[in-house]
Amino acid sequence: MITEKPTRGRFFRMSLIVMSILILASCNKVPVTGRKQLNLYPESEMIAMSLTSYSEFIKQNKLSSNTSQTNMVKSSGARIQKAVERYMTEKGLTSGLKGYQWEFNLVENSEPNAWCMPGGKVVVYTGIMPIAVDEAGLAVVMGHEIAHAIARHGNERFSQQMLIQMGGVALDIALQNKPQLTRDLWMQAYGIGSAVGVMLPYSRAHETEADKLGLIFMAMAGYDPNNAISFWQRMEKTGGQAPPEFLSTHPSSGRRIQDLKSYLPEAMKYYKKP
Numbered sequence: 001m002i003t004e005k006p007t008r009g010r011f012f013r014m015s016l017i018v019m020s021i022l023i024l025a026s027c028n029k030v031p032v033t034g035r036k037q038l039n040l041y042p043e044s045e046m047i048a049m050s051l052t053s054y055s056e057f058i059k060q061n062k063l064s065s066n067t068s069q070t071n072m073v074k075s076s077g078a079r080i081q082k083a084v085e086r087y088m089t090e091k092g093l094t095s096g097l098k099g100y101q102w103e104f105n106l107v108e109n110s111e112p113n114a115w116c117m118p119g120g121k122v123v124v125y126t127g128i129m130p131i132a133v134d135e136a137g138l139a140v141v142m143g144h145e146i147a148h149a150i151a152r153h154g155n156e157r158f159s160q161q162m163l164i165q166m167g168g169v170a171l172d173i174a175l176q177n178k179p180q181l182t183r184d185l186w187m188q189a190y191g192i193g194s195a196v197g198v199m200l201p202y203s204r205a206h207e208t209e210a211d212k213l214g215l216i217f218m219a220m221a222g223y224d225p226n227n228a229i230s231f232w233q234r235m236e237k238t239g240g241q242a243p244p245e246f247l248s249t250h251p252s253s254g255r256r257i258q259d260l261k262s263y264l265p266e267a268m269k270y271y272k273k274p
Helices: 009-027 041-060 067-090 125-132 135-150 152-168 171-177 181-189 204-220 229-240 251-270
Strands: 028-031 036-038 103-107 114-117 121-125
Touching: 009 204, 041 103, 041 114, 041 121, 041 152, 041 181, 041 204, 067 103, 067 135, 067 204, 103 125, 114 135, 121 125, 121 135, 125 229, 135 152, 135 229, 152 181, 152 204, 171 181, 171 204, 204 229, 204 251, 229 251
Parallel strands: 103 121
Antiparallel strands: 028 036, 114 121
């Protein structure tokens, strides 16, 4: 029997075949919009890792002592949660919430930011409260960030970066071999990095999905989705010298406001005053 010695080119071709199979097997659809996305890791693994990361974050950061604002965060979060659960039930997508253990916290941080990990762990930074102004404005933030989690955008970004950095290895192997890099990519993928240029930006497709779905969630929770327009107008005023839209994966506030106005008629179908 003549055996062919594996050449570098042959090894490379085999690697491409294996990678292609891996990617095709990992292509899922966004639970709501049906857009195809790359999720290399089961959501159960994402939720398990989020519980650890969230616990570490809460231990290392100071919770706000502002009782009024904290109560507002928890109240808005609870209403959006119920709306999400109702929406997913109506759409036959309750499996997408498996393993969720909702929690809402306000953390002392001057950055105007908020995020939601898979599993329903939501953190709002005090820096965004002056822009939110009231509970309706906060519902815009809550709806948008929770929509990112429901649509599994973080998993998608994490999978893309892990594919680039480590070839898409199993999560437990990545944590064992390169724990710091894996955790850094995780934190960045879910918007927890605080330094400019560190956080991995959501794509425009992600932002559009989160905006649309976020409006529906807040409307179902009894918040007028028109509040999203005034929220982003306030954000635009505090944004400083923003880069041109074509240089950013995020739509500019002006463009976002235009898009939100076009989404409002659909969102208003879900709105009922409490």
